[in-house]
Amino acid sequence: MNATLERFGGVNLLPLAVAAVAFVLIGAPSSWVTLTVAGLAMGMMVFLMASGLSLVFGLMDVLNFGHSAFVSLGAFIAASVLAALGGWLGSPSVLMNVAALAAALGAAMLFGLLAGLFFEKVIIKPVYADHLRQILITMGALIVVEEAILAIWGGTPITVPRPAFLEGAWIIGDVSIEIYRAFAFALGLIVFGGLYWVLNRTRLGLLIRAGVENREMVEALGFRIDRLFVGVFMLGSALAALGGAMWAGYQTLITPALGAEMMIVVFIVVIIGGLGSIEGTLLGALMVGLVANYVGFLAPKLSLASNMILMMIILMWRPSGLRPAVK
């Protein structure tokens, strides 16, 4: 059965299959398109958050439960920058809008990079190869970051302004496509393309892929995986912050609990996709995004459990996830 499936595109076709089933169940094409776009956008944002975690998991066997701290930090930093540049956001000039958005996303990523460096050196490095301590210390770090956010930004939900050029929707017939969602999807696709290119077309990517499979052997070939890992960790943190920044704009209202809320979804995506695989993470994220939106529409009472049920089904079928790099 697996061979037949692979011949027709394999697990890559799963999001299409889910969308096709949903089309039949939903019935109304306009609602289906809206939900599909929302699912794809959500999937891409979760992909941004999860991609780094998957590589960190695969490359160094590090269970970083604090990864979603970078999501929270990215969201709050971006919200603050956007609020500070409120005049640019409301400007009729698209250039000013884009500059404000770029500044917010850039600040979030820069902070993610630096926070990732600090996190790896101070929190992760002392607990390499000790899963129990990794879980405890990274969970602790997540709580500390949440409390720090609470102390800096307060407990009241913060409104996140959007640039004017991303407000509104494109109306095509009966179908309404929110511009922000389309942008989130495009941005996720660009990041995926960049990551895919680095991983598959560069020597650095070759080292990362080899390290995910067998880091000891990469070291025996003369390469310092620990140094490579710091770079991957920082990149993963920056992407998580970017995902958080985009998510903040998507939700438009954020609280310090955002990171903890997203942690479960991010881990589900990494597990569904398979450890250490960017393609798997994208596939898992799209599945989670689509299923969450379709189930939320078709059976709202099941929406909270939908991702867990999806993970259970996939793991019963493929215990290592859809496209694991580490088998």
Place this chain on the structure above:
Amino acid sequence: MSLLSLNAMKTDIEQYHVLHDVTFDVPEGGVFVLLGRNGAGKSTTLRSIMGLWSPSPGSVTFRGKDITGMHTADIARLGIAYVPENMGIFGGLTVEENMILATQNGSFSKSRLEFVYGIFPALERFWDKPAGSLSGGQKQMLSVARAIIEKRELILIDEPTKGLAPSIVDAMAGAFAEISAETTILLVEQNFHFARRLGREMAVIDDGRVVHRGSMEAFVADTELQDRLLSLSA
């Protein structure tokens, strides 16, 4: 001066004392064979040399330089290649990508590649195939080919004949003889009949201690010693 010297090397793995006293010198050139029964500490010795386990106390010197406690990658960059027992192939990468990873700057010369193809012709056919799809013998060839795609000072090879068909073992013996003309090989083996064809100098390790050192020629001639140390007649 010896190329590699192990001096009273001890290695603990968690609470287990695996190597108690490993002392021997590997001279430059040819094949030095480390023999021993299963579980005697042969693989741990190679891993300790590569820094994958940390020997303490004791020392490992390479060309007179103390490499004890150095990072594995830094040891490899001194010109020491390692072919582990499980071959260490990156199954998700192609044969070419496996070979590229074994180079320090990401490229290899045509003449060097021809040299590798000369020893392992089959690799050329599988150049763009995923290494995970190769047979056991082909994987072993790739593993050794990676170690010679650039000229090294010393190659540590751990039980290369394990699980291979006799015809491939013969081919491997020929390959090692050719490689040892330019590079010193420290070969760990349980297969005495394979090892005796290649080794000039040898040592026997038992229960984490070196219990015999000498020439292969003398060891081959002493069947009583072979039986006692390797239980060959059992």
